[in-house]
Amino acid sequence: MPIETNFDIEFTARLALREKQVQQNYRPIIAVHKWFARRPGTLFRSLILAEFIDKPVEQTYYNSHNLEGLIIADPFMGGGTPLIEANRLGCNVIGTDINPMATWIVQEEIAEIDLTAYMQTADYLLAHLSNEIGELYKTRCPITGRKNADVKYFLWVKTKVCTACHQSFDLFPGYVLARDVRHPTYVLICPACGDLNEVADLKHPGFCTCGKNLTAKGPVQRSQCPCPHCGHINKATSHDNGPPSHRLFAIEYYNSDIKGQSGRLFKKPDADDLARVEKARDEWFSLSPSYLPEDDIPAGDETNRLHRWGYKLFNQLFNPRQLLALETVAGFIDQIQDHRLRRAFATNFSDLLRYQNLLCRYDTMALKSLDIFSVHGFPVGYIQVESNFLGIRKDNGLPVGSGGWVNIIEKYTKAKHYCTAPFEVYFKGKKKRTVLIDGEWIGVHPPQKSQTHARVLDLRCGSATTLNLPKHSLDAVFTDPPYYGMVQYGELMHFCYVWLRKLMGHDFPGLDLKTTLHRDELTGNDTAERGIVHFAEGLAEVYSRMAVALKPSAPLVFTYHHNRQEAYLAVAMAILDAGLTCSASLPCPAEMSGSIHIHGTGSSIVDTVFVCRNRGITPCSKPFKDATDLAQIIHHELVELVAAGMRPTAGDIRCIAFGHLTRMTIWNLHSDWNTSQPTSRKLELIQVMMDEVSTIKDVEAALELLNQTRLALNPNLFVVPNT
Ligand SMILES: C[S@@+](CC[C@H](N)C(=O)[O-])C[C@H]1O[C@@H](n2cnc3c(N)ncnc32)[C@H](O)[C@@H]1O
16 A cells, blocks of 8 residues: 555645745646646655655655556546656556646647747747737836837726716726835825826825825725716626726836836826827727637636626637737747647647736736636736736846746746756755756657657547546556536636637647537536536546556545535545545645635645545555544644644645545445445435544544643644634
């Protein structure tokens, strides 16, 4: 039982925590294209090594390995984390995903590319954009008078026509453009004249040069806004006549002539800036675009918000300058003759879209653009940001700002370089060291030796509920299934897919499906009427197929977290139906605590890693009979997580507890499990058994008691937070 004995919670948690702070520094490959909620690569490397190298993982982690000949599958590959780790360790891999974007992305991540040719084409692309549309991203610096300073961000505010007096007005929820974190002062927009004012004290903001009082608070409150012309209270979000309109109100720019400037450069747009907006609009409307997708935004749990704001088509989420720029670059990519390079730039194009749309928000603290997927939804703000399409380089070549081609090319180049020279990061004291893991590589052939050592890379697009693999062919399944309704993959990725498909053509391999939405997606979704039964049955079908394909005693290992019991009932049913038992449930941090989609949601950052094996041969490890027993197990794990640098929250502890309760419930039910019962009955039986083992409330109480007893003995101990 290698994972069960070789895996080290503290060691892996430390790696995973660090990785999730800036995942691209640990696994640059993820920058090839956005995927949602990627688990840490370091976690899957640890798991694979723990399973196949019979030593404690800490002793093997930084060595080079070649697990040639092993076959690993991931039925829910998404952005490919487990598969890429397995491929890098020398395994043959089989992956599937129902979402065509996932298959496209993993293929693109692993496929070799001639980086010199890529970078040369990237230079041509940037030169082409500079010629065609570069002028549209320039501005006059009011400080030095330089006429061709680079715009980093254009800032737009939503506007509304008053339903009473029919005059237009701005929908400012607040007037703070920048906070005094990365900028020496606050920057406040004047409500009367729109001038930008540097303000030291937000409580006493003073007056604008126009004489008007400055204030941080904007007129939009609780989705309502009084019209400044007639006082009529308007509903801010209702847009019955199409998508909302916007007004350019500020610019953040870069001027390389200004040296040693602390903070950023902001300006109110001048007449030339507004003329550029008009020029872009005129040019766009004079075109007959070839690459503009006309697809509707279908109804969905996430997309319904867009409908409420009046957006009906995906192409309405962009302003004319963005559409013109996308059309220009798409035309260039379409002309690239080399198939591999065209695919790479199309992938870049698709990833760039998340920064080049009018749903991006401006982070007034970090002073940067938050891309459309910075949360797992389509939040619509009142202030939106448009990034420089080309991107900006400083004199030393390093990029400034985010969201442009320069940034995308830089990230992609690093990602592909990492494939040929993967590394690991470790800390000696506080010093960060990067170690090249010589001999490891990601791909089908070793770098520069295209004829030798082919590793199997079998990527499929389709529902894993229909995936047929030969019996006893797999050495392991490592996966990361959907977490019930947490992320709507199909709805979200549709945003990129419509553009990619239009650019490459629907007959291009992998782009034949019309949409990324699929009724068999294993997510809860109210709009599509997919509930827990759909999720439980689908997961059970997939795990049953995997169990047949696994060699005897080979593991099915997956990460999971949710804060509702219902979601674990489905997991337990899937494992039981597959004829497996759960030999371990291990905690590991898998999200970043400050991450925007986690922050303030009460969600947990800890995943449970479920290790499942064939029922007949798996001994029961770490059994427990009640809440008091379980509290001891959880406490030991919390001590390890704390030693790794984590501060577990009540939500984390809840998820860890649910993991163990699920494991023990499976154990108690497996010998008499009848797979032919109706799903509702199975879920009911599992719930009754889980509650019999212990309720979450009892576990929390037992942990509290344990805490108090231990604290009485040693007041310096780590205290489990109150739930
Ligand atoms: C949690 S994500 C996997 C993330 C991935 N491990 C990564 O590193 O990016 C779950 C994936 O399951 C996929 N999925 C959902 N239903 C599926 C089904 N019926 N068959 C195959 N894949 C499915 C989703 O499209 C999503 O990519």
